[in-house]
Amino acid sequence: MKPSEIKKLLIxxxxxxxxxxxxxxxxxxxxxxxxxxxxxxARVTDKxxxxxxxxxxxxxxxxxxxxxxxxxALTGAAAIVLLLIxxxxxxxxxxxxxxxxxxDSIDESIICLLTGN
Amino acid sequence: MMESYRQxxxxxxxxxxxxxxxxxxxxxxxxxxKMVARxxxxxxxxxxxxxxxxxxxxxKLYYSLSEFRGExxxxxxxxxxxxxxxxxxxxxxxxxxxxxxxKGDDEVYKYDIPDEDNEVKRDASEIVNKALMSLDPKFRxxxxxxxxxxxxxxxxxxxxxxxxxxxxxxxxxxQEQLKGILEKL
Numbered sequence: 001m002k003p004s005e006i007k008k009l010l011i012x013x014x015x016x017x018x019x020x021x022x023x024x025x026x027x028x029x030x031x032x033x034x035x036x037x038x039x040x041x042a043r044v045t046d047k048x049x050x051x052x053x054x055x056x057x058x059x060x061x062x063x064x065x066x067x068x069x070x071x072x073a074l075t076g077a078a079a080i081v082l083l084l085i086x087x088x089x090x091x092x093x094x095x096x097x098x099x100x101x102x103x104d105s106i107d108e109s110i111i112c113l114l115t116g117n
Numbered sequence: 118m119m120e121s122y123r124q125x126x127x128x129x130x131x132x133x134x135x136x137x138x139x140x141x142x143x144x145x146x147x148x149x150x151k152m153v154a155r156x157x158x159x160x161x162x163x164x165x166x167x168x169x170x171x172x173x174x175x176x177k178l179y180y181s182l183s184e185f186r187g188e189x190x191x192x193x194x195x196x197x198x199x200x201x202x203x204x205x206x207x208x209x210x211x212x213x214x215x216x217x218x219x220k221g222d223d224e225v226y227k228y229d230i231p232d233e234d235n236e237v238k239r240d241a242s243e244i245v246n247k248a249l250m251s252l253d254p255k256f257r258x259x260x261x262x263x264x265x266x267x268x269x270x271x272x273x274x275x276x277x278x279x280x281x282x283x284x285x286x287x288x289x290x291x292q293e294q295l296k297g298i299l300e301k302l
Contacts, residue, residue, distance in 0.1 A: 006241050007299045010248060013264045014292040016285065024267030030241040034154040034265070036168050041146040044175045049139050 001030040127191040135182050146175050149195050152266070156199040159261040161206060162250055163242075170206055174199045196266075196276050200258065207254050244302060251298045256291035259284060 001009075009030070013023030037043075084094070091098035122130065122144040133141030153171050161167045177198050185194055245264070249257055262273040274284045 001241065003244060003302075006244050007302070010245065010264060010299065011292065011296055014260060014288055014295065016270060016288065019267075020263045020269055021267035024263075024265060027241060027245065027264065032241040032245055032265075034151070034158040034163070036150055036154050036171050040150055040168065040171065041143050044146050044172050045139050045143045047172065048142070048176060048179050 006030055128187065131182055131185060131191065134179065142179060145178075145191070149192060150175075152192060153195060153199045155265045156196065156261060157203050159245075159249055159265045160203045160254075160257060162246060170202055171199075173202055177202065193276060200277065204254075204258065211254075244299075247302055248295060248298050252291060252294055256287055256294060259287045260291050260295065263288070 006027075009023060009026055012018050013020060013027070087098055088094060122133075122141055125133075125141070125144065127145070127148075130141045130145050134145060150171065153174050154167075157170050157174070158164075158167045161170065174195065178195055181198075185191070249261060249264075252260060258277065259273060262268045262276065263270075268276065270284050270288065271281060273279075274281045277284070
């Protein structure tokens with residue numbers, strides 16, 4: 001199709017008297033075509049489904065961390081309670097020294113060591 | 118597996134895609150990518166950037182498939198997404214160019230129209246692209262819908278959510294503008 005014919009077709013295609021579908025078909029026959037690259041659909045689905053799997057991996061990681069944390073936290077809390085009970089039984093109080101495992105005589109020993117008396 | 122989806126209807130493809138079937142969605146992309154390319158490249162010109170917008174159209178479609186009620190055809194639904202994203206891109210470019218260019222808004226999109234005696238081979242695609250890019254964006258979409266897709270004025274009005282009278286008046290003004298542009302090409 002000559003450029004002048006294409007131009008006429010373009011003008012005519014906008015006229016409400018003409019069938020737009022027919023004009024569009026004629027333009028396609030004249031070589032008017034729009035296409036994306038050959039890998040277009042693969043690129044789209046790669047983006048979508050690799051993004052989905054990344055989200056799933058992230059959710060799985062957070063879920064695993066939560067599970068591990070709850071197990072560790074419960075075990076840790078149980079260990080702390082047992083330790084406090086044993087300290088109370090051994091030392092008879094919850095003072096800082098008893099929790100740290102220090103006796104009053106140790107304070108005096110430290111003073112002796114530092115002052116040399 | 119891919120072959121089996123070629124005969125499958127849109128509704129089945131949508132259901133399968135929502136369930137995470139990659140091949141079903143790939144078939145939707147294959148089925149409608151030419152239509153999206155016509156809209157996006159017709160409005161933005163033939164560039165790699167238009168391809169990015171095309172990808173965005175299908176990504177947006179995928180995430181909104183569960184909202185698709187089937188009241189309109191899937192092609193119309195995709196077309197609306199393509200038009201919205203393309204118009205957003207045109208607005209974004211307009212803002213960008215208005216910040217960095219001294220050109221007026223109407224000049225932003227205009228192609229450099231070659232001299233009449235320029236001996237460049239002009240095929241249908243080149244003429245149409247240059248004509249479309251030289252049109253005012255609000256006319257360009259109307260013209261692209263009609264010229265590239267063959268939509269009637271009623272269909273164009275429905276897709277663009279515009280009153281029929283507006284489409285008709287823009288079509289008439291676009292025709293006048295196009296005549297002037299084509300005379301220089």
